[in-house]
Amino acid sequence: MVNTSILAAETPSPVMPHLAEVILGLVAFLLLLFVISKFVAPRFEKLYAERTAKIEGGIEKAERAQAEAEAALQQYKAQLAEARAESARIRDDARAEAEQIKEELRAQAQEESARIVAQGQAQLAAQRAQIVAELRADLGRHAVELASRVVGESLEDEARRRGTVDRFLAELDSVSAPAKS
Amino acid sequence: MGRLVLAEGETFSPPGVKDFILPPIFGDVTKPMVLVVLSVVIVSAFFLITSRNLKVIPSKWQFAAESVYDFGRNSIAREQIGSKDFKPFVPLILTLFTFVLVNNLFGIIPVLQFPTMSRIGFPLALAVLVVYPVYHYVGFKRHGFVGYLKHATMPPGAPGPIYLLVAPIEFLQKFILNPVTLAIRVFAAMFAGHLILLVFTLGGEYLLLHAPVALKPVSLVAWAFAIAMTFLEAFIQILQAYIFALLSANFIGMALAEEH
Secondary structure: OOOHHHHHHOOOOOOOOOHHHHHHHHHHHHHHHHHHHHHHHHHHHHHHHHHHHHHHHHHHHHHHHHHHHHHHHHHHHHHHHHHHHHHHHHHHHHHHHHHHHHHHHHHHHHHHHHHHHHHHHHHHHHHHHHHHHHHHHHHHHHHHHHHHHHHOOOOOOHHHHHHHHHHHHHHHHHHHHHHHO | OOOEEOOOOOEEOOOOHHHHOOOOOEOOEOHHHHHHHHHHHHHHHHHHHHOOOOOOOOOHHHHHHHHHHHHHHHHHHHHHHOOOOOHHHHHHHHHHHHHHHHHHHOOOOOOOOOOHHHOOHHHHHHHHHHHHHHHHHHHHHHHOHHHHHHHHHOOOOOOOOHHHHHHHHHHHHHHHHHHHHHHHHHHHHHHHHHHHHHHHHHHHHHHHHHOOHHHOOHHHHHHHHHHHHHHHHHHHHHHHHHHHHHHHHHHHHHHHOOOO
């Protein structure tokens, strides 16, 4: 403050640049510009690119997940409908099958009963035939015996005897058959 | 402020240009020179340390650095140059902004307390030796020599004879005035701001030491104003750094623009 008057006398204009300051300012600025453009800006730009990618990736992922969920839902719905149809089909099938089995059983039972009846009839017929045969034999013998007693003469001739009996029986048959049926 | 002569005989000499010419600290190195180097160290260190391990989800310091980078990149460079061409100029604009900002803020930081940009040499170096060549270079490169001259001096849409008037004005503005006013704008703001702070601070000191007892309390008023002015200065310093970077980006954007 004391020597201001001395300095004031030779004070240069403030708008006259000092060459040293211009050069230093330029060099300092270029140095800083170098540091920033070489190291700082690339790092930040890389970060921005990364961040953009990440956000875009996130959105894409979310969209994909949503699409997947949608697809899964559709699939489940389809499967559910299919299962319902399947169960209905199975129920119908079972019902039809039961019907069929019932029908079969009924047919089988009818057949069986028919068979049993037929068998019984056959058996009866056989027994009857046997009885008839037996009776016929007995009847022949008794008739012959009776006749021989009645006639008092023995029918020695075998052939003649059989012929007579047979003829008699045939007559008997022809008489009894229409009456029986 | 006139020359105030008081009873003690001590005269108050108002601060002036002489206060901006500081004695060398060592050799020929003066305080502003040291401050400029310091600003380079501060900005480099800030960005290099905070950007060392950048994460997609930022930490507190990374967020701070990103905010500054974003401001230079999106708010200034992209706005002024356009999203098509701005990428290569981001480092330049960011450097201009942070460099000027830190050097301006030196004006209100205790101990340092000198805005480097109040020395015309520094803003002149930036405006005339960096911004000026850059925007003309990209302009000539984009439009060709004649094309750029026409692009720069003959805005389309004016009726023929007007160009006799417009072209010289545009030429003068683009090739001479723009860089000079760019430098002078920040220089003048810093110079005047620092001067105002000096006036209030030294005036208050003088009143306290040398004024009659009745006038001594007035020094408190002066210092209160000095403090208020410091806040105003902080705002202006940031604003001037922003304007410097904004106009630089604007010149580049205009030089690159397809239409005027």
